[in-house]
Amino acid sequence: MKIIDSHTGGEPTRTIVSGLDTPRGAKATRDFLEKEADWVRTTLINEPRGFDAIVGACLCEPEDSTCITGVVFFNNLSCLHSCLHGTIGIVETLAYLGRIRPGEHHIETPVGIITALLAEDHSITIKNIPCYRFAEDVRVTLPNGQEIAGNISWGGNWFFLISNQGPEIRAENIAALTDFTRTVRDALRIQNITGENGAEIDHIECFASPQAGINANSQNFVLCPGSAYDRSPCGTGTSAKIACLAASGELTEGETWLQASIIGSVFEGSFESIPDSDKVIPIVTGRAFITSETTIIVQPNDPFKHGISSPRIGV
Ligand code: PYC
Numbered sequence: 001m002k003i004i005d006s007h008t009g010g011e012p013t014r015t016i017v018s019g020l021d022t023p024r025g026a027k028a029t030r031d032f033l034e035k036e037a038d039w040v041r042t043t044l045i046n047e048p049r050g051f052d053a054i055v056g057a058c059l060c061e062p063e064d065s066t067c068i069t070g071v072v073f074f075n076n077l078s079c080l081h082s083c084l085h086g087t088i089g090i091v092e093t094l095a096y097l098g099r100i101r102p103g104e105h106h107i108e109t110p111v112g113i114i115t116a117l118l119a120e121d122h123s124i125t126i127k128n129i130p131c132y133r134f135a136e137d138v139r140v141t142l143p144n145g146q147e148i149a150g151n152i153s154w155g156g157n158w159f160f161l162i163s164n165q166g167p168e169i170r171a172e173n174i175a176a177l178t179d180f181t182r183t184v185r186d187a188l189r190i191q192n193i194t195g196e197n198g199a200e201i202d203h204i205e206c207f208a209s210p211q212a213g214i215n216a217n218s219q220n221f222v223l224c225p226g227s228a229y230d231r232s233p234c235g236t237g238t239s240a241k242i243a244c245l246a247a248s249g250e251l252t253e254g255e256t257w258l259q260a261s262i263i264g265s266v267f268e269g270s271f272e273s274i275p276d277s278d279k280v281i282p283i284v285t286g287r288a289f290i291t292s293e294t295t296i297i298v299q300p301n302d303p304f305k306h307g308i309s310s311p312r313i314g315v
Pocket of ligand 1: 011
């Protein structure tokens, strides 16, 4: 199996570019990975080859012939519904391989078709699937009795968005922010607070004004399922935020929102409205850089050939 690694705003994407047979279609490929080939995920993401923050991307033949590829993303816990830093990563990877040129490209994911515009300067603009704020000012009580207020929003994944509560959003506080957001995620689960149709909220996103020297409207910290934090501003998280800003009228169509991550990388966001709908199409721009090309070797007698599956506590 051959992989190409890239990073988007500091967040890694590991794309399988050859050597794995997958079914046709992103949904069928997700089923295949989940039910028959979880070893692909554990081999690529777990130690000794990987680390917790890596998001894997499995390319496949799309069912929709307008798409250049299908893709399924996965992380240290499971397959993801979607991933936009990863989409930016695979577009840069396909350009690096000479499989695509600057222009507009459709990409099939298990949750819908995403459009990517690869510019001549290699900035990549993603038009997401329809996104929406599902619930506003939802209260969750932490084990210490503290009440936290947040919005529930769909940005391609389910997010609980918290503003100006919890530890200060600065890189020195990553451990404290991880503890806080894990506590919030556990409390949401215990108190049965979900997305639409009982969907689990597995991403927690905290916001505050950016630290000095960062040119953005807001800075975030995003806890991903599996408990790694997103080094990038999180494309689906930025989409979830934009859906909330659109719903509250704080951002108008075409206006730009600059979302910084905990490490200070920035995505540019905006939205297009959908006629007669409360949903919007978030548009997110970022850049990815290629970091390595590797052949994965799995020796049959290696006791850790499919990665070390150390149990994670409270993921
Ligand atoms: O950029 O959408 C994203 C993302 C999801 C999980 C990690 N990154």
